[in-house]
Amino acid sequence: MxxxxxxxxxxxxxxxxxxxxxxxxxxxxxxxxxxxxxxxxxxxxxxxxxxxxxxxxxxxxxxxxxxxxxxxxxxxxxxxxxxxxxxxxxxxxxxxxxxxxxxxxxxxxxxxxxxxxxxxxxxxxxxxxxxxxxxxxxxxxxxxxxxxxxxxxxxxxxxxLFEPVKTLKADGTPYRVFTPYWKNLMESLPGDVPLAAPKKLPTPAIxxxxxxxxxxxxxVSIDDLGLLPTLSWARHMMSHWSVGEKAAQAQFKSFLKTAVKHYKNDRDVPSLAGTSRMSPHLHFGEISPRQIVHLVFAKRRNVMSLNVGEETFVKEMVWREFAHNLIYQFPHTVSQPLDQRYEHFPWAKNYASNLKAWQTGNTGVPIVDAGMRELYATGWMHNRVRMVVASFLIKNLLIPWQEGEKWFRHTLVDADVASNAMGWQWAAGSGADAAPFFRIFNPVLQGERFDKEGDYVLRWVPELAEVPRKFIHKPWELPEATRSELNYPAPLVDLKLSRQAALDAFTSIKTVK
Ligand SMILES: Cc1cc2nc3c(=O)[nH]c(=O)nc-3n(C[C@H](O)[C@H](O)[C@H](O)COP(=O)(O)OP(=O)(O)OC[C@H]3O[C@@H](n4cnc5c(N)ncnc54)[C@H](O)[C@@H]3O)c2cc1C
Missing domain, CATH: 3.40.50.620 (HUPs)
Known part of the structure; x- marks a missing residue:
């Protein structure tokens, strides 16, 4: 029992x-x-x-x-x-x-x-x-x-999976670092068995x-709520998704059958369907985290008996828990940095046109533009690319992370107050267990590593179809004659110079108490 x-x-x-x-x-x-x-x-x-x-x-x-x-x-x-x-x-x-x-x-x-x-x-x-x-x-x-x-x-x-209020360190304080948080929770996994669906629901007559x-x-009716947008972009976006409880279950079971065993490596390759795409289903509770975790564990008894793909996947589910735990313990971090030094960060002034170019996928940096266009077209962006576009906005354009968080909140089908704030604060270096500010993603190297053949970039930036593959992540290095024929913008900023400017800006807040 x-x-x-x-x-x-x-x-x-x-x-x-x-x-x-x-x-x-x-x-x-x-x-x-x-x-x-x-x-x-x-x-x-x-x-x-x-x-x-x-x-x-x-x-x-x-x-x-x-x-x-x-x-x-x-x-x-x-x-x-x-x-x-x-x-x-x-x-x-x-x-x-x-x-x-x-x-x-x-x-x-x-x-x-x-x-x-x-x-x-x-x-x-x-x-x-x-x-x-x-x-x-x-x-x-x-x-x-x-x-x-x-x-x-x-x-x-x-x-x-677990009540945030109960997930504290031995000394009674909240976790700020993921690894010990994971180590603490993994012993309790998979946890309680999910509850079965009822067969009927006795309901008073309407x-x-x-x-x-x-x-x-x-x-009122669902239509009366006026949730469907007047703009066509969000309607088109839905053609990429099947919504609802049954669709969520089916999508997850298919991921378990085909992709989970390769998840550790494939999850970083944006051209592959290597991740579960459960995030919007989880956000609306069409499937519960407990159902997901139990499906992964199936007949396995504990985390030690999972294969490497399964374990990596379950860890990501626990990142979701960590995000919710953080905003529960530090509610102000939804919109303010956890590391208060960042309140003094010398962000760029008059950044409206650069922000617009980022939002519309016209920065001239292919992997950034591919990500932002994927987001606008499908309401979702691959996690690796979310990190790259966030780093570019914050560290190359020096635009406050809150602007990126706001755009993601508007355009992501999985926009979630906890995971979004944690993702942006991670990229800014201002949150719990965040990437240090001096670790600035180089979008060219990220592209060459995770989108080797440029398949992802070409899916979303067809203007680069004729570009030789070795230039696909840095078309500005093409010979001038070829470059000028491309219907694609020059980069908004020089990657090296803007990186240095970000490091200098960071130095100015390093010693703020
Ligand atoms: C700047 C930035 C903003 C983000 N904003 C959101 C957001 O608003 N909503 C959101 O759900 N996720 C957000 N993420 C986290 C992550 O990108 C998505 O959860 C993931 O891409 C969803 O795709 P998936 O379901 O295929 O993930 P999978 O790789 O299949 O992972 C399974 C589930 O684990 C959880 N998960 C995976 N990675 C993370 C992570 N880094 N943080 C928290 N939970 C994670 C998600 O619930 C996800 O559905 C953000 C990441 C960054 C870097």
Missing amino acids: VRQHYQIGIVIRLKDSVPRISSTACDPVESALSLALVWFRQDLRISDNPALLAALEGCDEILPIYIQDSRIGTVGQIGEATQTWLHHSLQSLQATLESLGSRLTVLEGDPLTLLPALAKSLSVDGVFWNRSYDPVTLDRDKEIKTALADFNPQSFLSTL EIVEKTLKKPIKI
Whole structure:
């Protein structure tokens, strides 16, 4: 028997069976049916969803809801790429719920007022959700829990493998370096077995719900949320993806069958499909980290019995945990450097046109432009190239990392407050376990090492199709006559000189206390 302890409810389950919950939330009052609200957030799936399963075990009827938060999740505040993904992901969840005889009730507004009003209108016996750990959501959820005190609010661990609050060093302080963090967590892997999906969901009829609701609560449709962008770029981007729980499972199983064994080497080659592309699915909770890790472990008992590809992959999943742990412990690092010396960094002034050239993939540095164009076309960029374009923006153009973070937030389908901030602070040298500032990626050498034949560059920068391969990562070295015929810009900056300028700028903050 496997036991899982949650903060309030206790799920007791037999291996490979539907979990059972003993919860005080939904004891039926006399003969009335008990009703639970299940608030879907970044957990848009029905399998391994502890909040949903706890509600189902404890209550007779479930009302699944989604709230587009007018304070922190409105159109414009989240990026257009994630907005677009969210639209499709909600549609997919709606279809899954309908296949189980249920329905997603969609609302728009401030959950702090909507949830208590809804709970009161419907006289619910419990409100269930899975926790998120970014600072803004954490603060909001604390307030909501207090406001729902009369309605048995219960929240669960599901978006991460481990609670950040429990993942501390022996001396009780937070980890700042990845390797000891990994060593600590690896012993607990793979952890609890994922929960099975429910077979059906008893749900009150929508007409009853609508009739009972008091103003100003108004049920809207997914379309009404206006998540689909008016611009065509984000629509085109979606042709590269299949969204939703089933698609996430299928994509991951295919990665396990074909690519994971070569992951250690192939994960660095941007022209290959060598990585899992799970990041947007994980961001929206279409698949849980626990499901992923358990699929990798399959019949293996511990990390020592994984092959090298599997172990490297699981380590990357733990980098994701590390990122969430960092913003939980150091909430200000979402937008400010962890290393405070960087607040005095002498960034370039008047960088608008260089920033635009970077955003649109017109810097004249092929691997940087390929990455930025891949991002705009697909909503995703290969990790190796993310590091290269970030280093170029920060260290060659001297543009503040927050500008890059903002553009990524707008254009990535996996834009995630924790991983994005950690990635950018890593590249800037200002975060936890970051690359030191003096390690400046040379985009030519990175290209020649990880995109030897230039296949990746040529996929996204077709203007270079006629360039001999030895010049593909440095077309500025072509003879002048050939160069001038190319319909491709000269580099924005000289790589050597701009590198030196960055090192000089760094020297100026080195001794700041
Ligand atoms: C500047 C910069 C910004 C980034 N912004 C984001 C972001 O907004 N959202 C995001 O999910 N990742 C971000 N990353 C991390 C990483 O690039 C992506 O997670 C990865 O490329 C996603 O592709 P994948 O799913 O195929 O990864 P895989 O290689 O298959 O890895 C599996 C999973 O592990 C996690 N993971 C892998 N590498 C990292 C990493 N370095 N940091 C944290 N988690 C990781 C992801 O959840 C990923 O889906 C950023 C990295 C950099 C350098």
